[in-house]
Amino acid sequence: MAEVTTGVATAVGQPPGVDSESASGNPQQPSPEQRRQARSRLEGAIRSVVGIVLILLQLNVFYDSAAVLQVVVTLLGFFGIATGLSLLISGFLGAKTDAGAVLSAVWLVIVLLFVFAQLFGFHNSLEADFANREQPPKFTTDEPLGTDQLGKSILAQVIRGARVSLLVGVGAVSLGMVVGTVLGMAAGYFRGPIEGGFNVFTDAILAFPALILLFSIVAIFGGGGGSTSEVLKITLALAVLSVPTIGRLARANTLTFAAREFVTAAKAMGAKSSRILFREIMPNVALPLASYAFIVVAVFIVAEASLSFLGVGIDPITSPTWGNMISDGRDPKLLEEAPHIVFVPGVLMFLTVLSLNRIGETLRAYWDPREANL
Amino acid sequence: MKTIGRSILRIIPVLFIVSFFSSAYVELLPGDPAIYLLGQERAEEPGARELVNRELRLDKDVITRYGLWLGDVVTGDLGESVKTQGLKVSETIRQRLPITLELTALALGMSLLVSVPLGVYSAYRAGRRVDRGLNTASFAAISLPQFLVGILLIFVLFNQLDWLPPQGWTRLTEWDWWDHIRRLIMPIVALSLTEIAVFQRLLRADMLATLQNDFVLTARAKGMSPVHVLFRHALRPSSFSLITLAGISAGRLIGGTVIIEQLFQIPGIGLKMIDAITSNDLVVLQGLVLLVAVFYVMFNLFVEIAYALLDPRIRRG
Numbered sequence: 301m302a303e304v305t306t307g308v309a310t311a312v313g314q315p316p317g318v319d320s321e322s323a324s325g326n327p328q329q330p331s332p333e334q335r336r337q338a339r340s341r342l343e344g345a346i347r348s349v350v351g352i353v354l355i356l357l358q359l360n361v362f363y364d365s366a367a368v369l370q371v372v373v374t375l376l377g378f379f380g381i382a383t384g385l386s387l388l389i390s391g392f393l394g395a396k397t398d399a400g401a402v403l404s405a406v407w408l409v410i411v412l413l414f415v416f417a418q419l420f421g422f423h424n425s426l427e428a429d430f431a432n433r434e435q436p437p438k439f440t441t442d443e444p445l446g447t448d449q450l451g452k453s454i455l456a457q458v459i460r461g462a463r464v465s466l467l468v469g470v471g472a473v474s475l476g477m478v479v480g481t482v483l484g485m486a487a488g489y490f491r492g493p494i495e496g497g498f499n500v501f502t503d504a505i506l507a508f509p510a511l512i513l514l515f516s517i518v519a520i521f522g523g524g525g526g527s528t529s530e531v532l533k534i535t536l537a538l539a540v541l542s543v544p545t546i547g548r549l550a551r552a553n554t555l556t557f558a559a560r561e562f563v564t565a566a567k568a569m570g571a572k573s574s575r576i577l578f579r580e581i582m583p584n585v586a587l588p589l590a591s592y593a594f595i596v597v598a599v600f601i602v603a604e605a606s607l608s609f610l611g612v613g614i615d616p617i618t619s620p621t622w623g624n625m626i627s628d629g630r631d632p633k634l635l636e637e638a639p640h641i642v643f644v645p646g647v648l649m650f651l652t653v654l655s656l657n658r659i660g661e662t663l664r665a666y667w668d669p670r671e672a673n674l
Numbered sequence: 675m676k677t678i679g680r681s682i683l684r685i686i687p688v689l690f691i692v693s694f695f696s697s698a699y700v701e702l703l704p705g706d707p708a709i710y711l712l713g714q715e716r717a718e719e720p721g722a723r724e725l726v727n728r729e730l731r732l733d734k735d736v737i738t739r740y741g742l743w744l745g746d747v748v749t750g751d752l753g754e755s756v757k758t759q760g761l762k763v764s765e766t767i768r769q770r771l772p773i774t775l776e777l778t779a780l781a782l783g784m785s786l787l788v789s790v791p792l793g794v795y796s797a798y799r800a801g802r803r804v805d806r807g808l809n810t811a812s813f814a815a816i817s818l819p820q821f822l823v824g825i826l827l828i829f830v831l832f833n834q835l836d837w838l839p840p841q842g843w844t845r846l847t848e849w850d851w852w853d854h855i856r857r858l859i860m861p862i863v864a865l866s867l868t869e870i871a872v873f874q875r876l877l878r879a880d881m882l883a884t885l886q887n888d889f890v891l892t893a894r895a896k897g898m899s900p901v902h903v904l905f906r907h908a909l910r911p912s913s914f915s916l917i918t919l920a921g922i923s924a925g926r927l928i929g930g931t932v933i934i935e936q937l938f939q940i941p942g943i944g945l946k947m948i949d950a951i952t953s954n955d956l957v958v959l960q961g962l963v964l965l966v967a968v969f970y971v972m973f974n975l976f977v978e979i980a981y982a983l984l985d986p987r988i989r990r991g
Contacts, residue, residue, distance in 0.1 A: 511933075598817070606819065
């Protein structure tokens with residue numbers, strides 16, 4: 301497919317010789333840079349359209365055909381959309397733009413819209429409808445993403461799942477960030493017994509494998525108590541998990557900044573410890589940590605989904621999440637009949653986690669130059 | 675040798691804390707433990723409450739209980755399930771641990787086997803097309819949750835192609851090697867995919883730094899082949915972070931096989947752990963958590979020792 305589209309693009313664009321002529325400075329002629337952008341816009345548009353058409357074909361025409369064909373068509377479709385969109389972005393915003401990061405940001409905004417979709421009264425029903433169960437996704441019907449084995453709308457479930465995933469992930473990270481940063485900064489600034497206590501605490505938590513610790517916390521506090529308290533419980537458990545890692549980073553950064561001249565100057569001017577910590581050190585420590593937060597949100601979304609997948613997370617009946625939707629459809633027999641029950645939430649989760657990782661990486665390169673040149 | 679001694683000393687308090695947490699579970703249970711663990715009806719059966727009280731030593735205070743429990747654990751007695759009469763935790767472990775260890779070892783071996791050549795090659799060809807392709811692929815693999823990889827494998831290799839069985843396990847003692855291997859493939863691939871990506875990225879980064887060194891240039895100038903320089907000269911000094919990470923991964927995988935064991939219905943430690951959680955079988959859960967945590971701590975210790983052996987600079991430090 302790549303060959304086809306580049307073929308079209310070069311056929312429509314100017315032959316290569318013309319570029320060098322126009323560079324000689326005629327203001328009426330588009331510069332080579334503009335020319336390149338125009339070409340990349342065109343090729344991007346073609347690739348995206350071809351990609352979307354392939355995905356639509358896969359969903360509506362190839363649905364019953366051989367596996368290999370389906371997989372190839374789907375992969376080509378996604379490849380076309382991804383490369384096409386990044387070409388479009390560099391076509392409109394210039395070649396230096398980080399197209400991957402822009403795409404990730406756009407996707408995260410879409411997921412955020414999912415979260416608020418309910419406020420707009422969009423697709424609210426979670427009613428089971430046996431007559432319409434296991435409907436494959438068809439964009440022309442009422443259920444563009446299909447229905448599950450009980451006939452519940454996958455779109456409605458996915459939207460609710462997005463809310464739970466983001467709520468848990470962002471909530472846990474915010475909580476962990478606040479507690480971890482404060483503890484870590486205190487340990488790094490005051491040293492002495494505070495640091496000792498902090499080290500013992502983080503060592504003990506980090507000595508447990510994360511997933512097992514998560515299990516234990518959830519197991520101790522038991523099931524039940526409605527979906528709100530289940531969400532709260534998992535959020536708290538994840539926050540506890542994130543405190544040692546974030547705290548250690550905060551401590552290490554505080555150690556370096558506490559030795560810097562501006563802190564000495566503030567001390568000499570008679571600033572109190574609280575002022576130095578919150579006005580002088582915190583801005584320097586918090587910013588690199590904030591970029592780390594995106595990656596932790598991604599990890600937590602996967603962790604929450606893993607718990608739900610194992611059946612020890614959030615109750616699927618009261619509140620569908622991406623994890624328990626995937627868990628619902630994973631039975632080999634059901635996978636045969638209606639793979640979309642797994643793959644719709646699966647693809648959404650993959651894209652969300654990928655975007656969060658990508659944004660986190662970009663921010664880290666931007667804010668924390670030490671880590672960037674790895 | 676001094677470093678090794680110090681590492682061993684340092685894990686002792688950690689082991690104490692870990693085991694205390696494992697044994698203190700019961701403290702945190704809400705309400706009457708017997709009713710909580712057995713449910714109202716079974717708690718009133720004759721003997722049931724006594725079993726719970728005896729197994730959990732509810733008549734003692736926390737510290738005494740921990741002491742007694744630790745004494746038992748050290749002598750190999752991890753207690754008895756309060757759910758299934760007469761099921762010893764140590765027996766459960768004896769049956770299930772080899773399966774989990776087999777999965778972990780094979781997954782780790784496969785990860786290293788694949789990621790080392792990929793990492794070395796992508797560092798050698800840094801910035802070229804293959805390197806950029808691998809970079810994208812490994813980034814995507816990192817963002818792909820384990821259970822999704824597993825389901826994808828089942829979908830393609832069982833549902834669509836019907837090459838491999840989707841779930842279940844054949845014990846090695848049944849001597850059906852072919853079936854054993856067929857049932858191993860999907861879990862191993864699902865377990866190692868993320869590790870491969872992480873290892874590859876790490877090795878590439880370290881290798882890039884090593885390849886800047888003068889001794890690499892010297893070796894090339896002497897006319898040694900790129901393969902020889904990459905694997906004989908540059909790989910060893912670049913592999914320290916990888917070894918650390920591999921050790922931590924090994925510890926993590928033992929706990930992390932939970933998801934894969936559940937998905938593929940493999941009767942290892944992880945599957946039992948899920949059973950114990952969903953059926954509130956506290957004694958079993960306690961024992962298994964302790965086991966996994968001890969493995970985790972021990973692997974981290976091995977890593978430090980291996981590190982000291984590999985890198986002479988650290989030994990005296």
